[in-house]
Amino acid sequence: MLKRIKRGFVLLLKAICDFKFLAILQFSVIGASMIWDILHNKKILILYIEELGFIQYIMPVVEELKKRNPPISYYIATDYISFKRELAPFSVSKIKTFYPGICHYLWFADMFLSASVYGKGPKSAIRVNISHNQPTKFECYPKEAVLNYNVHFLTGPLHREQYENMFKKYKIQTNNIQMLNIGYPKSDALLQGVYKRDDILRSLGLNLRNPTILYAPAWDPGASLRSFGEDVIEKLLALKNANIIVKLHPVSYTPEISPNFEFYTGGINWVDKLSRFEEYSNFRHVVDYSIDPLLVAGDVMVTDISSVALEFIVLDKPVIYLDCPEYFEKTLKMPAWNSDPEFVRNDPRANAGRHVGLVVEDLTKLLDAVDRSINNPAKFSDKRKTLSKKLLYNPGNGAKFAAKAILGLLRI
Numbered sequence: 001m002l003k004r005i006k007r008g009f010v011l012l013l014k015a016i017c018d019f020k021f022l023a024i025l026q027f028s029v030i031g032a033s034m035i036w037d038i039l040h041n042k043k044i045l046i047l048y049i050e051e052l053g054f055i056q057y058i059m060p061v062v063e064e065l066k067k068r069n070p071p072i073s074y075y076i077a078t079d080y081i082s083f084k085r086e087l088a089p090f091s092v093s094k095i096k097t098f099y100p101g102i103c104h105y106l107w108f109a110d111m112f113l114s115a116s117v118y119g120k121g122p123k124s125a126i127r128v129n130i131s132h133n134q135p136t137k138f139e140c141y142p143k144e145a146v147l148n149y150n151v152h153f154l155t156g157p158l159h160r161e162q163y164e165n166m167f168k169k170y171k172i173q174t175n176n177i178q179m180l181n182i183g184y185p186k187s188d189a190l191l192q193g194v195y196k197r198d199d200i201l202r203s204l205g206l207n208l209r210n211p212t213i214l215y216a217p218a219w220d221p222g223a224s225l226r227s228f229g230e231d232v233i234e235k236l237l238a239l240k241n242a243n244i245i246v247k248l249h250p251v252s253y254t255p256e257i258s259p260n261f262e263f264y265t266g267g268i269n270w271v272d273k274l275s276r277f278e279e280y281s282n283f284r285h286v287v288d289y290s291i292d293p294l295l296v297a298g299d300v301m302v303t304d305i306s307s308v309a310l311e312f313i314v315l316d317k318p319v320i321y322l323d324c325p326e327y328f329e330k331t332l333k334m335p336a337w338n339s340d341p342e343f344v345r346n347d348p349r350a351n352a353g354r355h356v357g358l359v360v361e362d363l364t365k366l367l368d369a370v371d372r373s374i375n376n377p378a379k380f381s382d383k384r385k386t387l388s389k390k391l392l393y394n395p396g397n398g399a400k401f402a403a404k405a406i407l408g409l410l411r412i
Contacts, residue, residue: 020087027105028096030075033095033332034108036044037073043410046103046121051260052086053250053289057115057132059089070412077103077119079258096156096181105244112411116177123254126409130185130402131155133307135162136352138220143170151409153182153402158390162349180405183398189379190292190332191396200242200297204284204300204357211374212243214298215289218306220337222327224265225304228363230274232322235366237280242374244284246274247294249306253287258287300373302366305344309352310391313384317358318373322368348387 043207047058065072076092077100086098103112104120112121115132129149133157140146146166154160160179160256167174191193202210213236217225224232225248236244251264253271259374261267277283286294291308295301304322312319328341344350357380358369372379 016288020046025109026102027156027252029095030098030102030106031108034073034075034106038108039386042071042073043412044075044108045072045111045406045410046075046077046106046125047092047108048100048103048112048116048119048121049076049080049087049092050100050114050116050119051251051254051258051264052080052083053253054115054132055086055089056290057130057186057248058113060111060188060399061130061402061406062090064185065406068403068407070407070410072412074409078171094110107190111406113406114149117141120148126151128153128406128409130182130200131159131185134310135159135185135349136307137220137311137344137349137350138337139168139343139347140147140169141337142335145174148171150176151178151180154179155182155184155392156391156393156397158349158387161390165349174195181393182401182405183394185394185398185402186400187292187314187392188396190295190311191314191392195293197297204243204245204286204297206243206245206282206284208382210282212241212245212297213239213300213302213370214294215244215246215302215321216294216308216329217248217304218304218329219252220305220327221266221334222329222331223306223324224306226268226321227251227272227324227326228322231273231363232366233277233283234300235363236370237277237283238367239370240282242282244280244283245294245298246277246283247291248287248310249364250289252287265346300370302370303352305352309357311332312390313353313356314391314395316381316384316388318377319353320369321352321354321357321359322366322375323359323361348390351382353384353387354356356380356387363383 037044053408074092075096081097107124109125109127111121113128115130117129121127127149130150130153134155217223217229234260248270254261255266270313271287274285295312301319303309304324309319330346332339333340360366360369
């Protein structure tokens with residue numbers, strides 16, 4: 001205990017030399033709080049919330065941990081300190097909520113848990129990445145981001161294959177890296193049958209008898225939303241006897257105050273941008289962060305390279321993929337994506353399941369693909385089921401296995 005406190009003070013002094021007054025104040029408050037927790041024999045767990053939409057990936061795990069009432073003191077590192085309503089479900093006091101810039105120096109912490117690979121926790125802590133997506137869109141994260149973590153919670157066998165390929169490509173020795181078979185806590189409620197199709201459609205004021213088309217594009221530059229998303233919606237709205245639901249990736253709703261606004265949204269307020277379609281009675285743009293209820297409500301999904309396609313495939317429903325040449329030819333060459341286009345286009349470890357759905361290269365063929373999917377939803381079902389077997393460890397119980405793993409790592 002004394003060794004932990006001494007080591008933390010050394011880092012605290014170093015940070016004071018590095019940061020300005022506000023950071024020093026935060027360090028003082030957080031440091032004192034952590035020392036108090038250590039003296040009361042509590043483990044310190046920092047939850048990194050890069051974006052508000054990532055809360056849904058961490059919250060089920062925290063809820064499961066709290067059921068067991070372990071001696072854990074929770075802290076939140078986020079740029080969204082002022083968003084009290086969104087952070088309220090964690091029940092973490094304001095005193096224990098701080099900006100991420102100081103996180104790297106908080107050596108009092110026992111664990112750093114993040115749904116983003118770009119979070120940087122204290123080197124002395126157990127640094128856990130709990131994936132916010134199924135394995136798609138890239139061959140490799142940037143190497144420095146991968147090395148931010150020494151524990152990776154894997155969603156399924158395919159996720160493991162993706163990570164093993166990534167470590168091999170970077171020649172990363174995995175002796176000190178743990179890859180644990182956890183599952184996908186975010187989807188637990190979905191897989192447990194909590195949501196009902198008619199209830200969801202009724203809550204949205206949509207016709208229960210009509211087929212429902214869910215457009216769920218990726219946020220990335222070069223993907224369908226930024227390149228031709230409005231054209232996609234206009235095409236779908238030509239289907240007068242169908243419900244059209246648009247649900248964007250959670251980070252596409254990143255608020256303008258965020259330092260990541262430009263990166264994740266392209267500088268566009270998508271709620272305002274798509275508001276012109278609200279005049280259509282069969283159109284709904286659902287801006288909630290969670291897509292899970294809509295996966296139950298939808299009969300056909302239209303997407304591009306988003307991992308949400310794999311979540312729909314788990315439900316054995318048809319997916320239509322919009323080809324995005326700009327994503328493959330330009331975006332994947334950027335440092336943050338750092339991936340071979342042919343690998344991402346064709347390899348199941350990254351292609352979002354394109355090999356088990358319909359790929360549309362010309363928007364004039366979109367409605368035909370939708371019609372075929374509505375009238376013959378069983379087409380590709382065998383292929384979808386084969387892929388599904390590789391997508392999830394512990395279906396419907398990801399949070400329980402995550403909580404068990406965390407307690408084991410913390411030696412509680």
